[in-house]
Amino acid sequence: xxxxxxxxxxxxxxxxxxxxxxxxxxxxxxxxxxxxxxxxxxxxxxxxxxxxxxxxxxxxxxxxxxxxxxxxxxxxxxxxxxxxxxxxxxxxxxxxxxxxxxxxxxxxxxxxxxxxxxxxxxxxxxxxxxxxxxxxxxxxxxxxxxxxxxxxxxxxxxxxxxxxxxxxxxxxxxxxxxxxxxxxxxxxxxxxxxxxxxxxxxxxxxxxxxxxxxxxxxxxxxxxxxxxxxxxxxxxxxxxxxxxxxxxxxxxxxxxxxxxxxxx
Numbered sequence: 001x002x003x004x005x006x007x008x009x010x011x012x013x014x015x016x017x018x019x020x021x022x023x024x025x026x027x028x029x030x031x032x033x034x035x036x037x038x039x040x041x042x043x044x045x046x047x048x049x050x051x052x053x054x055x056x057x058x059x060x061x062x063x064x065x066x067x068x069x070x071x072x073x074x075x076x077x078x079x080x081x082x083x084x085x086x087x088x089x090x091x092x093x094x095x096x097x098x099x100x101x102x103x104x105x106x107x108x109x110x111x112x113x114x115x116x117x118x119x120x121x122x123x124x125x126x127x128x129x130x131x132x133x134x135x136x137x138x139x140x141x142x143x144x145x146x147x148x149x150x151x152x153x154x155x156x157x158x159x160x161x162x163x164x165x166x167x168x169x170x171x172x173x174x175x176x177x178x179x180x181x182x183x184x185x186x187x188x189x190x191x192x193x194x195x196x197x198x199x200x201x202x203x204x205x206x207x208x209x210x211x212x213x214x215x216x217x218x219x220x221x222x223x224x225x226x227x228x229x230x231x232x233x234x235x236x237x238x239x240x241x242x243x244x245x246x247x248x249x250x251x252x253x254x255x256x257x258x259x260x261x262x263x264x
Contacts, residue, residue, distance in 0.1 A: 044180035046118050047230050057220035064160055064213020068146055077207040081151055085204045096199035100163045103189035104128060104170035107177050110185075117177035123233070127225050128173050130232070135169045135221035136162075139214070152204045161206045161214035167196035168218030176226055193218070 067073035107124065111117060117124065139162045148159035171193035175186030197211035206214075 046176040053223045057216040060212050060216025064209045067209030080208040092203040096196050100167040100196045102192045103174040130225040131169045131222040135165050139165050159210045161200050161210040164197040164211045164214030165218040167193035168215040169222045172219045172222035
């Protein structure tokens with residue numbers, strides 16, 4: 001141990017002497033090749049495709065689909081249903097109807113308050129509208145194919161959870177818009193989305209697998225919207241040299257769409 005310390009100490013002294021000798025020499029010139037360069041931090045890019053952005057939501061969706069026919073995963077559904085409803089009956093609450101929109105509303109509210117996200121009003125509205133269209137289309141089609149009965153037996157449109165899909169789409173929207181500001185905005189959005197899924201089970205409207213699958217659909221829908229938007233933007237606004245265009249998503253009576261307003 002003492003030999004190692006002696007060698008280490010000698011190396012420090014030798015390096016210091018060498019640096020001092022170079023500094024004292026009037027003939028030493030530094031070239032660009034001798035300088036140490038530090039790579040600049042990569043700029044935040046919300047359009048970047050990531051493996052995790054595909055694998056994680058795809059895994060959640062796969063879990064929900066497999067649970068439709070898996071006895072062991074159905075047992076998991078029954079376990080949560082028993083713990084949250086059968087053993088503790090209660091009156092449903094309706095906070096999930098509003099909480100599902102909270103992350104998206106927060107994005108626009110923060111911008112109005114002066115906390116700017118990545119996009120302007122037009123671009124973020126188009127992206128969010130695209131996310132809603134993708135999410136709603138996948139959810140409606142899957143509900144009509146799966147014919148999974150809800151825990152309360154009200155209908156056979158249980159899988160996947162539309163409220164949860166909507167909430168997680170909004171949460172991922174918030175995360176991508178504000179990741180360059182602070183990761184806590186994304187954490188808050190996902191907390192609201194998770195709470196939405198919890199209340200869907202608490203209200204006896206969905207199984208656990210419905211919520212998991214809905215979360216995957218929501219996240220993937222927003223990811224796809226961000227990945228394709230640069231191409232969509234070039235196509236939509238390539239000849240837009242004057243005026244201002246605004247796109248706003250709307251949701252009414254179960255129908256989701258996108259409204260465009262162009263001002264010359």
